[in-house]
Amino acid sequence: MGAFDHHSAGFAAGWRDQYRDIRATFPVMRVDEHGGFVLLTRYDDIRHVLLAPKDFASGRDLALDGLPGTVTGGVTVPANPFRMGMMEMDAPESARLRKILLPWFSARAVELNAAYLHDLVTWCLDQVIESGRCDVVNDLANPLPALATLDLMGLPLQNWQRYARILHGAVYRERGSARELAWLQDDLRAIVTERRLFPPAVATPVDALLAAEADGAPLPAELVVELVYMLLSGGIDTSTALIAHGLRYLSAHPEVASELRAHPDLVPGAVQEMLRFFSPGTGIARTAVRETTLGEVAISAGERIFMGVGAANTDPAAFGDPDTLDIHRGEAHRHLAFGAGVHRCLGSFLAPRQMAILLTEVLTRMPDLRVDEAGVRAYETIPLVGGFRAMPATFTPGPRSGLFPAGGLPPARGERDRLRAAQEAASQPAAAGPPSPPGT
């Protein structure tokens, strides 16, 4: 048994070194914390498990051949307080539910929605641009994914701060977060009930779930609430962490920021490399369905497996010079920050696109953004997501975009379409009038 605890402050402070040492000595290591699990740190082992869902289950209460009762599974170690939608189900249920949601998360769908992401980015920057100072976490990294996820689902934006705070607390496993989570779920329940009665003119993922049927009956309301919660919690804190890491890196590496500003076509690749290097999600768990071997180690049915995402992404067998962030790294997109296989992150097109739009806008509108390192507060522990509490920064003040009225929330999509069209029309050169009559 090795010593390892992804809930410890030591892990948060030194996961790169811990993974490097463990991979070099016991790449498949039994750990007895949190009920016992097998820790994987090699890219190939982790990819193998992710791509073998019949042998390594995601579901929570598993009845396994030859074992009495049920085994508590799920995708975290220890198990989440409640199931995380299809992320914690197995085929065929997980595949059926994923199919309902996929049309909203494909590369094409994300591209069609890019203008809406863009104007949310504009709104976030507008809130701070005139002041010359912001907190990267509280003013940019936190609001943007919360607003974007609520906006995509057509959920009211007025509660974004409370939603984001609660999901933040849940990810960080703060005390008292259970009561707040119960409030959030009640709120979602009320919204879902209302949406079933009054569907909007333009369907969203929530409406697709409400319209879907399983065995000839609508999905149970509780399942819809669970899936909406899954989308919120999957989309918000992970993206927040990625944005904060990325902006901090560019602040510390102005030469990379200059290169990206001069060559915006490099931004998407840089985002993939940031996903690899920072690996915002800490780990993914599975449960062995049957006896098997991983590396040289025999695994019993029912054993819990914890895959260190950061370990896979910094495995020198998969990525040369893995502890260097290189925006030109061709193979960066092979990272496992979004998992792989049948449960690969549903937001794997949305999150990078959102990040790329934000980076491009920050590089243009706040070109000299500098993080005040003395004020940076990272999470003390990172059981689920490696993010930050605070990251103050300064920059040369600039003008608002003029797209939105000052103050308040970003307008709903229809109103944003109208404001965008009005701004575009105003920026066009005045159309030539009819030719003057001869002789005038």
Ligand code: HEM
């Ligand atoms: C940087 C941002 C993100 C990271 C690092 C991330 C990471 C992950 C990972 C590692 C998984 C795989 C879990 C597993 O295999 O058990 C996953 C699944 C998932 N993610 Fe993300 N995620 C991000 C953003 C998003 C966004 C923006 C959304 C949606 C709005 C989202 C929704 C989901 C969902 C629904 C699943 C479950 C997919 C399934 O089980 O079929 N994620 N994510």
